[in-house]
Amino acid sequence: MIFKSWLEFLSQYNGFSLFVFFLIENVTLYYLSVLIGKIIELENTFLKKTDRKWIFSTLVCNTFITFLGFELYQWGIMKIDFSSSFFSILLDIFLLVLLMDFFMFAFHYFVHQLKWFYEIHKHHHTHIETNVYSLYVLHP
Numbered sequence: 773m774i775f776k777s778w779l780e781f782l783s784q785y786n787g788f789s790l791f792v793f794f795l796i797e798n799v800t801l802y803y804l805s806v807l808i809g810k811i812i813e814l815e816n817t818f819l820k821k822t823d824r825k826w827i828f829s830t831l832v833c834n835t836f837i838t839f840l841g842f843e844l845y846q847w848g849i850m851k852i853d854f855s856s857s858f859f860s861i862l863l864d865i866f867l868l869v870l871l872m873d874f875f876m877f878a879f880h881y882f883v884h885q886l887k888w889f890y891e892i893h894k895h896h897h898t899h900i901e902t903n904v905y906s907l908y909v910l911h912p
Contacts (some may be wrong), residue, residue, distance in 0.1 A: 776854045783846060787839075794838040798831050802908060809904025816903045827908040 782790065809817040819827075844850035856864070883893045 775852075779842075779845065779852075782842065790842065791835060791839050794842070795831070795835045798834045798838065802827070802831060805904055805907060813903070817905075818903065819905055823905055823909050827905060830908045 782793070785793070806817065841850065845852065853860075883889050
């Protein structure tokens, strides 16, 4: 399968090269999101200067998460079964999205409950007029 050969190809590179590759991948996805936003809703696709540092930090965090996921796969902790049926793959994707959404909800709920952490987190709620950049304006 093409994904398996791609992962095997990436495994020959050192950590720094992989991190740079994953950063380029995340920046590419960012610009693709912005392009789609400009096509769909041009008048609402504007970048505030105050969002730049949060977008950058989110891209770096996403890169670390991508790198960590790849390393977990390399170490055999996270396994991918490439011989699964189409239904099994769809079920796995559904469960993954459901679990990720639940954990994001739980994390967000507890951030609001912990007084000391909410002082840091409240910046996240300043982005009330959402646009394509809102996806990348994350703050703990």
